[in-house]
Amino acid sequence: MQTTPFSVAEFIAILEDLLEVEFTFHKVEELAQAYERFSATEQHYFLGWIRRIATTNVEVAWRFAHRAPKAWAHMDERLLDAWAVHAMDAYDRKGLRAAFKVIDEVDQFARLSHAEAVGAVFGEIAGVLLTFVRGLSGRPLKLTEGDASYTDSETLFLPPVIAEMVTAEDNFALAKAQVALLWAQTRFGTFRHDLDELIAKFSDQERALRCFHALETIRLECCLARELPGLYREMLRLRETLGQSRGSAWLPFEERLVHAIGIEDTIQLLPKAYVTEMPPRLCYEGELRVAAIRETLAKRQAREKMLLRIKLRELIDKAQEQPDEGCAGEKHFEVRTIGDNESLEMELLLDGQPIVPPDDMRQMMTSIVLDFGGIPPDYLFPAGDGEYDPRLLVGSLKDPDEVWQGVYHEDGAFLYPEWDHQRQHYRKNWAVVREKTVTPAPIGFVEETLAHHAGLLKHLRRAFEAMRDDNRLLKRQEDGDNIDIDALVEALTDVRAGHEMTDRLFTRMQRTERNMATLFMVDMSGSTRGWINTAEREALVLLCDVLEILGDAYAIYGFSGLTRKRCEIFRIKAFDEVYSTQVKERIAGIQPQEYTRMGAAIRHLSQRLLEAEAKTRLLITLSDGKPDDYFDGYRGPYGLEDTRKALQEAMRAGIHPFCITIDREAHEYLPHLYGAAHYIVIDNVKQLPLKIADIYRRLTVR
Amino acid sequence: MDARTLSPETYFVESQPYYEAVGQEITIFDAAYANRLPILLKGPTGCGKTRFMEYMAWRLQRPLITVSCHDDLTASDLVGRYLVRGGETVWVDGPLTRAVRAGAICYLDEIVEARKDTMVVIHPLADDRRVLPIEKLGQLLEANEKFCLAVSYNPGYQSVLKDLKQSTRQRFIALEFDYPNADLEARIVSKESGVDRATADQLVKFAHMTRNLKGNGLEEGASTRLLVHACKLIAAGVSSVVACQAAIAQAVTDDAEMLKAMYELSSSLF
Ligand SMILES: Nc1ncnc2c1ncn2[C@@H]1O[C@H](COP(=O)(O)OP(=O)(O)OP(=O)(O)O)[C@@H](O)[C@H]1O
Numbered sequence: 001m002q003t004t005p006f007s008v009a010e011f012i013a014i015l016e017d018l019l020e021v022e023f024t025f026h027k028v029e030e031l032a033q034a035y036e037r038f039s040a041t042e043q044h045y046f047l048g049w050i051r052r053i054a055t056t057n058v059e060v061a062w063r064f065a066h067r068a069p070k071a072w073a074h075m076d077e078r079l080l081d082a083w084a085v086h087a088m089d090a091y092d093r094k095g096l097r098a099a100f101k102v103i104d105e106v107d108q109f110a111r112l113s114h115a116e117a118v119g120a121v122f123g124e125i126a127g128v129l130l131t132f133v134r135g136l137s138g139r140p141l142k143l144t145e146g147d148a149s150y151t152d153s154e155t156l157f158l159p160p161v162i163a164e165m166v167t168a169e170d171n172f173a174l175a176k177a178q179v180a181l182l183w184a185q186t187r188f189g190t191f192r193h194d195l196d197e198l199i200a201k202f203s204d205q206e207r208a209l210r211c212f213h214a215l216e217t218i219r220l221e222c223c224l225a226r227e228l229p230g231l232y233r234e235m236l237r238l239r240e241t242l243g244q245s246r247g248s249a250w251l252p253f254e255e256r257l258v259h260a261i262g263i264e265d266t267i268q269l270l271p272k273a274y275v276t277e278m279p280p281r282l283c284y285e286g287e288l289r290v291a292a293i294r295e296t297l298a299k300r301q302a303r304e305k306m307l308l309r310i311k312l313r314e315l316i317d318k319a320q321e322q323p324d325e326g327c328a329g330e331k332h333f334e335v336r337t338i339g340d341n342e343s344l345e346m347e348l349l350l351d352g353q354p355i356v357p358p359d360d361m362r363q364m365m366t367s368i369v370l371d372f373g374g375i376p377p378d379y380l381f382p383a384g385d386g387e388y389d390p391r392l393l394v395g396s397l398k399d400p401d402e403v404w405q406g407v408y409h410e411d412g413a414f415l416y417p418e419w420d421h422q423r424q425h426y427r428k429n430w431a432v433v434r435e436k437t438v439t440p441a442p443i444g445f446v447e448e449t450l451a452h453h454a455g456l457l458k459h460l461r462r463a464f465e466a467m468r469d470d471n472r473l474l475k476r477q478e479d480g481d482n483i484d485i486d487a488l489v490e491a492l493t494d495v496r497a498g499h500e501m502t503d504r505l506f507t508r509m510q511r512t513e514r515n516m517a518t519l520f521m522v523d524m525s526g527s528t529r530g531w532i533n534t535a536e537r538e539a540l541v542l543l544c545d546v547l548e549i550l551g552d553a554y555a556i557y558g559f560s561g562l563t564r565k566r567c568e569i570f571r572i573k574a575f576d577e578v579y580s581t582q583v584k585e586r587i588a589g590i591q592p593q594e595y596t597r598m599g600a601a602i603r604h605l606s607q608r609l610l611e612a613e614a615k616t617r618l619l620i621t622l623s624d625g626k627p628d629d630y631f632d633g634y635r636g637p638y639g640l641e642d643t644r645k646a647l648q649e650a651m652r653a654g655i656h657p658f659c660i661t662i663d664r665e666a667h668e669y670l671p672h673l674y675g676a677a678h679y680i681v682i683d684n685v686k687q688l689p690l691k692i693a694d695i696y697r698r699l700t701v702r
Numbered sequence: 703m704d705a706r707t708l709s710p711e712t713y714f715v716e717s718q719p720y721y722e723a724v725g726q727e728i729t730i731f732d733a734a735y736a737n738r739l740p741i742l743l744k745g746p747t748g749c750g751k752t753r754f755m756e757y758m759a760w761r762l763q764r765p766l767i768t769v770s771c772h773d774d775l776t777a778s779d780l781v782g783r784y785l786v787r788g789g790e791t792v793w794v795d796g797p798l799t800r801a802v803r804a805g806a807i808c809y810l811d812e813i814v815e816a817r818k819d820t821m822v823v824i825h826p827l828a829d830d831r832r833v834l835p836i837e838k839l840g841q842l843l844e845a846n847e848k849f850c851l852a853v854s855y856n857p858g859y860q861s862v863l864k865d866l867k868q869s870t871r872q873r874f875i876a877l878e879f880d881y882p883n884a885d886l887e888a889r890i891v892s893k894e895s896g897v898d899r900a901t902a903d904q905l906v907k908f909a910h911m912t913r914n915l916k917g918n919g920l921e922e923g924a925s926t927r928l929l930v931h932a933c934k935l936i937a938a939g940v941s942s943v944v945a946c947q948a949a950i951a952q953a954v955t956d957d958a959e960m961l962k963a964m965y966e967l968s969s970s971l972f
């Protein structure tokens with residue numbers, strides 16, 4: 001790296017290139033001058049960011065370049081990194097305008113930071129706090145970055161940086177207190193009353209809402225003091241450190257709410273609070289956003305009512321399948337809560353008999369109780385036949401746009417990060433993966449394939465049979481299952497001759513248990529149309545046949561996708577499925593779909609593979625070796641690098657990836673794409689099962 | 703002595719083990735035993751299966767032979783083998799054979815861990831034949847009428863590859879165990895460790911928090927056993943937060959972020 005800083009002229013040239021001034025007509029002269037005063041290292045650092053941001057969007061990079069020199073005065077690298085990444089995230093999620101907003105509000109970003117940059121940065125604390133809040137009881141909440149601390153009753157939002165306190169520990173503690181208070185709102189019934197209706201009675205609605213929020217915060221503090229005393233002590237300490245209090249006018253309310261039972265107590269005090277001087281907002285208090293709550297609540301309640309009633313119907317249908325417990329009784333559901341007022345333990349009764357609801361149903365019941373304080377009677381009527389259109393049910397599954405901010409498993413979608421090689425950062429929760437199954441096709445294909453390759457098959461079967469658990473008899477062991485007669489005879493002779501007798505007198509069976517799980521990941525992208533698709537299907541037919549001989553666990557999945565929001569995984573055979581007619585029909589039915597977003601598929605299937613218990617885990621990808629998704633830049637280096645990264649992640653998790661490229665030519669980028677993973681290029685279906693037998697043998701030799 | 707030879711603890715449980723019934727398990731076990739039916743205990747780790755077996759052994763006044771199965775355990779380890787002593791070969795019964803002869807309760811812990819060939823000897827014992835094939839002696843040993851076979855199995859963390867086969871599980875009367883409800887669990891924990899009821903209640907609350915995290919980064923939440931451990935530390939003067947971290951959090955995970963989150967939970971609670 002150079003040691004002297006760039007001259008203004010040199011800097012201009014670099015910026016002109018990075019910011020594509022040829023097309024964008026940005027003026028970079030003034031900009032370059034702003035960077036003149038920096039050291040070579042600093043210049044390099046800034047240019048690094050400008051370059052990375054420019055790969056996302058040139059306009060954002062330009063703004064950034066503009067703001068960064070001034071911002072640098074109040075920031076250190078860690079904070080500036082956070083700012084830049086935040087801006088790009090904003091761009092990814094909400095577009096240009098949002099990114100500009102983040103960049104323009106750098107002062108706010110910087111103001112929040114102290115000289116030591118002790119702020120709690122969302123990206124760094126989110127993991128721990130999400131786990132923290134999931135550990136608390138109630139509805140599984142999501143945690144996302146927002147412009148303030150508030151909740152819509154399903155997602156908790158936290159600002160990008162929390163830095164009101166002097167030390168990093170205290171800022172984390174404050175973030176935790178904010179999360180806990182938002183959780184308490186969902187847990188202790190803040191949303192059980194229609195807030196619009198509540199404040200409508202007051203002439204100054206904003207004031208009424210603020211007073212309601214302050215009163216609720218007092219009530220929830222009391223709940224927290226009971227449930228989480230350690231946390232409550234922390235909250236008091238934080239408040240004291242900042243010298244915050246509600247003032248003496250609010251003391252009576254604080255006293256009144258100590259023994260509050262529920263939201264009614266708060267509501268009762270509201271008229272009086274409304275005419276009292278407004279208290280300051282405490283550091284952990286956050287905001288109450290009625291609009292966000294209203295919308296989420298309405299959607300959730302409609303959905304949960306429908307789903308619960310459908311589930312109850314299913315329970316009845318199931319009960320009726322059991323002959324003696326059937327028909328009698330009027331099928332009346334009842335819910336009994338166990339324990340005190342705020343307990344979430346409950347029992348579901350069908351005609352007076354307790355029944356155990358499945359997990360997802362229990363979770364839904366908890367969510368309903370949080371909203372209503374109990375299960376409303378009309379929720380307990382099982383859905384009638386055809387009362388709900390099944391399409392509604394599908395529609396009620398959330399749209400991927402909504403789910404992609406949350407945690408991993410969500411309403412059937414899985415979210416995975418994607419590696420942006422230009423940013424040198426992961427894009428978080430970027431790829432939305434869904435599992436589907438393949439439409440079966442006539443099994444004739446399987447029979448034809450077996451007949452057509454009969455000779456090869458015979459050879460393969462022999463090869464695989466030879467690899468089966470071989471039990472070897474070890475002789476002259478110190479212990480074992482049986483006496484080694486030869487050794488014993490010799491030993492007795494030795495004893496007679498006055499020698500010492502050996503103790504190696506046993507034979508033992510040594511079993512080389514294979515203990516392998518293999519997942520085949522089959523490219524179903526459009527580019528496999530034609531002979532590659534046929535080759536894949538034929539290879540799978542032969543493989544399944546011989547793998548059945550070995551008895552090893554194996555699974556087969558296909559993958560394809562169109563943009564990051566529709567990465568599709570097609571289940572052909574799961575680990576716990578047997579090689580049935582159905583599986584055969586699915587193999588026959590493998591059809592080219594759309595594009596190849598390979599990274600997401602590798603990440604998802606690695607997870608599946610890790611769930612299988614085995615000493616050796618093998619991920620075999622069958623593809624044409626061209627990661628490619630036309631629509632959002634997943635082609636060329638981006639797709640290659642992400643795929644490469646995903647393979648590295650798999651290896652780090654202890655998986656052996658083996659990539660098989662089916663193509664008539666070996667492209668020169670393949671060694672880079674597959675990195676340290678093993679790979680081969682084949683152009684003939686017959687080679688495939690042989691090669692796999694080979695891999696198998698290699699991996700099981702100790 | 704030869705390290706591979708198992709010397710099963712053959713013993714009568716002398717004094718009454720402390721066991722709180724969680725459901726109908728005692729009645730069911732009694733009835734199964736009276737009808738010479740084998741029993742399968744299902745449930746997560748540390749929820750009281752072993753304690754229950756000790757209690758039942760005491761209650762039925764039978765010796766209890768426990769074998770913890772592992773992936774090297776073979777049929778010979780259970781049934782027995784020849785040993786050479788002073789130039790002669792001697793047959794030595796394995797723990798299962800001893801139990802079958804003596805009319806003891808044989809408890810095979812974590813049965814799915816054992817090698818597949820052990821099923822060959824378990825199957826004929828677990829159906830109405832109630833015989834143990836001793837291949838090397840060429841014998842079929844008929845079980846003593848007091849003999850009882852019980853196996854345990856944790857469906858939770860077993861993968862599909864290590865599932866119990868239908869032909870095995872359908873021979874047994876199944877008892878499902880789970881963590882006791884909050885009230886009962888607090889009573890158990892307090893009794894076992896000597897901490898007061900209020901502390902036990904808090905610890906149970908913490909256990910529930912960790913159980914909420916099952917599937918969210920934790921494979922398994924804190925078991926009753928871990929709660930007892932934590933409370934024993936607390937009874938010995940360790941602070942609650944430290945005890946939770948040492949006895950529970952560190953026991954269930956190695957993940958730094960998860961450990962921190964669990965620390966935040968326990969420090970919020972106490
Ligand atoms: N119902 C109960 N009554 C009394 N003590 C119990 C009960 N349930 C659990 N315990 C306590 O929990 C501890 C752990 O239980 P135990 O060792 O029986 O678990 P386990 O189910 O056999 O676990 P594993 O599957 O790991 O062997 C016991 O030592 C005891 O202190």
Ligand SMILES: [Mg+2]
Binds near residue numbers: 752753811
């Ligand atoms: Mg045990």
